[in-house]
Amino acid sequence: MLDLDIKTDVLIVGAGPAGLSLAINLGKKHIPCILVDQKPRSKIGYKPCGDALSPNSTRRLFELCGILQPKGEEISEDLASAHFRPVLGFELEIPFVSQTIDRLEYGQRLLKSLVDFPLIEIKHSHKVVDTIVKKNKVVGCKVRLEDGKKINIYAKIVADCSGVPGIVRRNIPETISSKFPKKLPNTEIIISYREIIETPKLHDYQYQMRIEYHEELPPPGYFWIFSKGETTLNIGVGWLINEKNKHYNAKNVLQQLRNKFFPDAKVVDGAGDLLTGRLPLYSLVADGFIACGDAGALVNPISGEGHGPALLSGFYASEIIEKTVRNQKYDEETLWEYNKKIWNLYGYDAGLGIAVHKLLNAVPFSDFSYLFERGIISQEDVDAIMISYAVKLPIAKKIYQGIRKPRLLIKVAKGILLAEKIKKISNNYPSNPDGFDKWVKKIKKIEKKKL
Numbered sequence: 336m337l338d339l340d341i342k343t344d345v346l347i348v349g350a351g352p353a354g355l356s357l358a359i360n361l362g363k364k365h366i367p368c369i370l371v372d373q374k375p376r377s378k379i380g381y382k383p384c385g386d387a388l389s390p391n392s393t394r395r396l397f398e399l400c401g402i403l404q405p406k407g408e409e410i411s412e413d414l415a416s417a418h419f420r421p422v423l424g425f426e427l428e429i430p431f432v433s434q435t436i437d438r439l440e441y442g443q444r445l446l447k448s449l450v451d452f453p454l455i456e457i458k459h460s461h462k463v464v465d466t467i468v469k470k471n472k473v474v475g476c477k478v479r480l481e482d483g484k485k486i487n488i489y490a491k492i493v494a495d496c497s498g499v500p501g502i503v504r505r506n507i508p509e510t511i512s513s514k515f516p517k518k519l520p521n522t523e524i525i526i527s528y529r530e531i532i533e534t535p536k537l538h539d540y541q542y543q544m545r546i547e548y549h550e551e552l553p554p555p556g557y558f559w560i561f562s563k564g565e566t567t568l569n570i571g572v573g574w575l576i577n578e579k580n581k582h583y584n585a586k587n588v589l590q591q592l593r594n595k596f597f598p599d600a601k602v603v604d605g606a607g608d609l610l611t612g613r614l615p616l617y618s619l620v621a622d623g624f625i626a627c628g629d630a631g632a633l634v635n636p637i638s639g640e641g642h643g644p645a646l647l648s649g650f651y652a653s654e655i656i657e658k659t660v661r662n663q664k665y666d667e668e669t670l671w672e673y674n675k676k677i678w679n680l681y682g683y684d685a686g687l688g689i690a691v692h693k694l695l696n697a698v699p700f701s702d703f704s705y706l707f708e709r710g711i712i713s714q715e716d717v718d719a720i721m722i723s724y725a726v727k728l729p730i731a732k733k734i735y736q737g738i739r740k741p742r743l744l745i746k747v748a749k750g751i752l753l754a755e756k757i758k759k760i761s762n763n764y765p766s767n768p769d770g771f772d773k774w775v776k777k778i779k780k781i782e783k784k785k786l
């Protein structure tokens with residue numbers, strides 16, 4: 336070790352929701368850790384985002400570990416209804432409540448709460464540039480400081496909470512784990528741009544969140560409008576990158592839509608960023624390594640919801656890390672339980688999202704109106720999906736009503752089947768690394784299926 340090098344039990348890379356939740360929970364368990372983030376302290380929490388955070392996730396987090404739900408200034412608006420407009424002139428209401436939050440305020444509160452835990456050290460303006468590996472184990476990270484100096488931070492476990500870049504994961508050699516990709520391919524990435532806008536008078540979307548499709552968007556793109564106050568909105572666009580849409584510029588597309596729908600609005604903030612658009616990583620652990628939040632690809636590929644999963648995965652990671660620290664075993668096998676938990680929790684939602692993306696890629700928009708106008712997909716069906724978490728639905732029966740477009744309906748039926756299969760496989764995640772190869776073969780086979 337060099338003079339400047341540091342040693343700890345757990346190194347957490349990234350102080351977004353995943354890293355902050357993990358740090359708080361390790362603090363509660365009296366496990367020493369260092370939390371590093373490349374941002375200056377005052378910017379921790381800020382992130383270009385739709386700002387929607389479901390109270391179901393934060394309530395669950397509170398029940399699990401006592402982290403208080405967003406409150407006061409942290410909440411921009413309580414959203415009472417969610418609307419989905421897949422085609423012009425047709426709208427579904429989704430039984431879903433949410434909140435838009437001020438990410439900086441909420442993130443700063445979580446950060447400040449770490450003062451209660453003397454064993455947690457925060458190092459802001461510290462950029463991780465590489466992963467340190469010894470004897471086929473992850474043992475730390477190389478970190479660049481503000482003045483350009485580099486130090487090594489060694490740990491028994493390194494938690495990658497760095498978001499989409501997955502800075503720790505991407506520097507892990509295949510010899511340690513070939514169970515997850517180092518870098519995600521473009522086709523598993525959602526490109527997105529959002530603006531916070533002020534309207535000159537009360538806008539028409541009070542207490543609402545909306546997701547809409549418009550011709551300006553390349554398929555399978557979406558446009559969101561989330562209310563943040565009487566005259567404030569968060570608007571944005573996003574799409575899973577594919578061969579046909581990779582040259583579209585998200586900022587320009589959003590500008591076109593803003594000019595069309597909110598020509599008099601003032602832009603207060605505008606920024607783009609990436610989301611993952613895939614199933615969770617097949618494995619999120621290796622010897623000395625665990626991934627949480629976006630670094631583990633836990634974003635719901637269709638709703639773009641990743642904040643809640645990031646907070647909750649931080650809690651679940653703390654549970655397994657506690658076990659490894661108490662038993663002094665930091666290997667893949669001991670950490671494996673976390674994989675099973677994550678897949679049981681998020682496999683189905685992600686599967687449904689993947690099915691919808693495949694459908695949007697395979698079917699022209701004009702055909703979608705047909706599905707809704709003929710009542711093949713109705714408000715009741717959406718309620719059934721959201722409430723019962725089941726996709727079998729009356730849709731399967733109704734598909735036969737649409738015999739005039741048999742190919743379209745077969746594709747819908749295939750999409751439903753695909754999500755069902757992913758759900759089944761997610762629930763059968765292997766209990767230890769031995770069953771992994773066989774399980775991956777199954778899930779890859781389903782994922783490759785074209786609609």
Ligand SMILES: Cc1cc2nc3c(=O)[nH]c(=O)nc-3n(C[C@H](O)[C@H](O)[C@H](O)COP(=O)(O)OP(=O)(O)OC[C@H]3O[C@@H](n4cnc5c(N)ncnc54)[C@H](O)[C@@H]3O)c2cc1C
Pocket residue numbers: 348349350351352353354371372373374379380382383384385386387388389461462463464496497498499500502527528529571607608609610627628629630634639640641642643645
């Ligand atoms: C445009 C957009 C809109 C979105 N809308 C929503 C929404 O409405 N609702 C929702 O639930 N989710 C939404 N998401 C997703 C949500 O923002 C993420 O899922 C969530 O922030 C993931 O949290 P995280 O902690 O895993 O990662 P992040 O929030 O990305 O945090 C990662 C942290 O790691 C730090 N970091 C990165 N690299 C390094 C490095 N090399 N060294 C040190 N530190 C590093 C970063 O500075 C950052 O603080 C949206 C995302 C985008 C891009």
